[in-house]
Amino acid sequence: MAQEDTNIIDQPEVLTHRMVTIEISGKQYEVPEGITVVKAMWYAGQEVVRGIGCLGGFCGACATYYRTKDDPKVRTCLACQTAVQDGMSFTMMPPFPARKALYDIQTLKDPKQDLFNLYPEAPLCRNCNACTEACPQKIDVREGVWKAVFGDFQNVSEMFMDCVMCGMCTPVCIADIAPNLVALYVSRAQGAHFTEKPAGLDQRIKEIQDGRFNDEWSRVLAMNEKELAEHCATVK
Amino acid sequence: MDIHALQQIVHKTRDARRKQTFPKFSPADRDQLIHKYHPDFRASAYRPIRFGPNEGDKTVVELAALLEGDSPIQDGAELTPHHHTDVLVIGGGGAGCAAALHAHGAGAKVILATKLRLADSNSVMAQGGMQISVAPEDSPVTHFLDTLKGGHMQNDHELLKVMVEEGPSIAKWLISLGVLFDRQADGNLHVKKGGGSSKPRLLTCSDYTGLEIMRVLKDEVLNQKIQLLEFSAAIELLSDNEGRCTGAIFKDLDNQQHVVVAAKSVILATGGIGRLHIQGFPTSNHYGATGDGLCLSYRMGAKLAHIDTFQYHPSGAVYPEQLIGALVTEGIRSEGGHLVNAKGDRFVNELDTRDVVSSSIIRECEEGRGIRTMSGRVGVWLDTPLLDAEHGPGTVEKHFPAMMLQFERFGIDISKDPVLIYPTLHYQNGGVKIDTNSETNVKNLFVAGEASGGLHGRNRLMGNSLLDLMVFGKRSGLTAASRAASMKQGALTLKHLQRYRAEAKQHGNVSGVISPMILPAYTRKA
Numbered sequence: 214m215a216q217e218d219t220n221i222i223d224q225p226e227v228l229t230h231r232m233v234t235i236e237i238s239g240k241q242y243e244v245p246e247g248i249t250v251v252k253a254m255w256y257a258g259q260e261v262v263r264g265i266g267c268l269g270g271f272c273g274a275c276a277t278y279y280r281t282k283d284d285p286k287v288r289t290c291l292a293c294q295t296a297v298q299d300g301m302s303f304t305m306m307p308p309f310p311a312r313k314a315l316y317d318i319q320t321l322k323d324p325k326q327d328l329f330n331l332y333p334e335a336p337l338c339r340n341c342n343a344c345t346e347a348c349p350q351k352i353d354v355r356e357g358v359w360k361a362v363f364g365d366f367q368n369v370s371e372m373f374m375d376c377v378m379c380g381m382c383t384p385v386c387i388a389d390i391a392p393n394l395v396a397l398y399v400s401r402a403q404g405a406h407f408t409e410k411p412a413g414l415d416q417r418i419k420e421i422q423d424g425r426f427n428d429e430w431s432r433v434l435a436m437n438e439k440e441l442a443e444h445c446a447t448v449k
Numbered sequence: 450m451d452i453h454a455l456q457q458i459v460h461k462t463r464d465a466r467r468k469q470t471f472p473k474f475s476p477a478d479r480d481q482l483i484h485k486y487h488p489d490f491r492a493s494a495y496r497p498i499r500f501g502p503n504e505g506d507k508t509v510v511e512l513a514a515l516l517e518g519d520s521p522i523q524d525g526a527e528l529t530p531h532h533h534t535d536v537l538v539i540g541g542g543g544a545g546c547a548a549a550l551h552a553h554g555a556g557a558k559v560i561l562a563t564k565l566r567l568a569d570s571n572s573v574m575a576q577g578g579m580q581i582s583v584a585p586e587d588s589p590v591t592h593f594l595d596t597l598k599g600g601h602m603q604n605d606h607e608l609l610k611v612m613v614e615e616g617p618s619i620a621k622w623l624i625s626l627g628v629l630f631d632r633q634a635d636g637n638l639h640v641k642k643g644g645g646s647s648k649p650r651l652l653t654c655s656d657y658t659g660l661e662i663m664r665v666l667k668d669e670v671l672n673q674k675i676q677l678l679e680f681s682a683a684i685e686l687l688s689d690n691e692g693r694c695t696g697a698i699f700k701d702l703d704n705q706q707h708v709v710v711a712a713k714s715v716i717l718a719t720g721g722i723g724r725l726h727i728q729g730f731p732t733s734n735h736y737g738a739t740g741d742g743l744c745l746s747y748r749m750g751a752k753l754a755h756i757d758t759f760q761y762h763p764s765g766a767v768y769p770e771q772l773i774g775a776l777v778t779e780g781i782r783s784e785g786g787h788l789v790n791a792k793g794d795r796f797v798n799e800l801d802t803r804d805v806v807s808s809s810i811i812r813e814c815e816e817g818r819g820i821r822t823m824s825g826r827v828g829v830w831l832d833t834p835l836l837d838a839e840h841g842p843g844t845v846e847k848h849f850p851a852m853m854l855q856f857e858r859f860g861i862d863i864s865k866d867p868v869l870i871y872p873t874l875h876y877q878n879g880g881v882k883i884d885t886n887s888e889t890n891v892k893n894l895f896v897a898g899e900a901s902g903g904l905h906g907r908n909r910l911m912g913n914s915l916l917d918l919m920v921f922g923k924r925s926g927l928t929a930a931s932r933a934a935s936m937k938q939g940a941l942t943l944k945h946l947q948r949y950r951a952e953a954k955q956h957g958n959v960s961g962v963i964s965p966m967i968l969p970a971y972t973r974k975a
Contacts, residue, residue: 220450220791220820220821221822222450222821222869248771249771252971256973258973258974261972262703263680265565265736266736267569267570267573269574269735270775271574271657272569272570274566295858296771296859315672318627374629374655375657376664397668401626402627403627404624404627404628405625405626408624408629408632410624410636411624412637413585413638414583414621414637415621417582417617418621430610434606434610441597445594445597446598448598448647
């Protein structure tokens, strides 16, 4: 397996491999520089059950507050997607008791009006922008809440496609809005009520019900192993 | 060398590569490649299972040890139920949510238990899309044939026919719940072409298909007020005197107490095994993918199918360190992204099946045409900037926002620079053998989703997993619910465990492991 040595990527974190001092929930630990926040907790000997989900940046389980050295600003991140650095201080966000409205999405009569019954706090946004600053997915959350209130459901559904439901927009809201839950309602309503039904899909369902493919099925399912393999090879 | 210096070869060869077409391998070449390089054929990683329903069958050593493992429940344990239900769903991912919603919708009382939070799963990470034959030039039969070809002709025909035929009605159900699939200008569903598929068939929600579906299903489970047991790990099943499944014992991970649930039927939707890190591979899987359902059902006497074959997704990130194992979606290759070795050459048709593409990457790396990192990893380039060159600036950002953001966090702009990838442990192709109602050979024990086996043969086709979850989640839920009304709750015993322990004893109690694993042991011991 000879390989030219020039064909290796330099990685400062591997080359220097230095330890950094961080704070986990106010307690100091030495951990290798550059590992993720989640891995730093494991390295520090902590058993983590709550606070880890997909480990791929999609599930929002590892919502975390952190601060970097000498910076007063407390920021938010997903712990599985963020590298530790010297002087960093972090703590995981505990589950926040936000209120989720209950609804039957399919039988809503007037979804844009229903928003105000389900989430009466939604129009009370005071424009502080804290939700937008808290979003680790860089969604313009404040703008989304306003668009929801003004009935622009389509725009909200597009803006919040990136939302991992970590809920970090919620504790910071001075009007007690849970923007991610509002956006989820709005997106579902957009999909169920304000998006054209795909005609081709209904057509295909009907074709299957009417047995349009039955002859082809009979032919394929009657084939022996060899015939089937040959037939598969003809599908391009 | 600086990563940017090494990347130059990809930029330099891009225009020349754009003019080339790389043909697919012939069936013979493809078989030879897989046999030589695919991890499924590394004999030293395998051993026969010593006892139980699959005695003598080979599987990877990591899984064999768990299957032969002992239960944490002692004989004579307290079995007075804390909860009674018609249908007990174990697992909160796509299959579990679909099963719970359909069983609930059919009028059954449902409890959904999961060891993490509701919806924490691999499903939430599915980026590539969901295969459903909705395009006019496509058909369920073509979907069937593509899947069969991808699965090396080993797929269970009955299961597969059911899946492809029920696909369109699943899409309709998800749309009615508010799932926002990408559309064409005429309002029809937009379909993308996936690896190993002859027709464009992937329904997508940008590169957040799994997340969008799971956001909606989780919300719906909450709206339907289905009873939840979160942070509750199933550690043993219960059986009656005839060996039928009658419930389960959970460990509450918050207070370590045992919780007994009596159920008329149990649906295991516990997902896959990535966190076993088979053969030392990194994984794209979520924290809880430890094969718990396989161990539980195996002790109950359920037969496993294709338990020797696993899917190594071709494009797991190798650099930066923080993203090792994380998926770089196949969508990039679907849209024309090239795989490029250290010499600047393509070496495989990027849209071939996952096992072929993975094997070819391993070949390039083993034969010295890979790019190494200081931490001892090796990989090949995935030419992401090619998409902007091919389809116009902004394509990568528009079509792959999740990917962009993930790398951007580490200062890498994938629309400008290629990414380094190597196969990552992604999916368990086999699992507990099921029939078309998703039931195992153990009466009233259903298995749905990745934990089940037979449907995908020896290699799952991209985009078939999300559909599998929805179709067999639904069928298990409906079948279990329809039985409940005319059924009495069976006795709660551990007779299956006594039988299993007697068998283990005959074989010398070999493994010495307690299973299921529940969570991987990543915490550093001092």
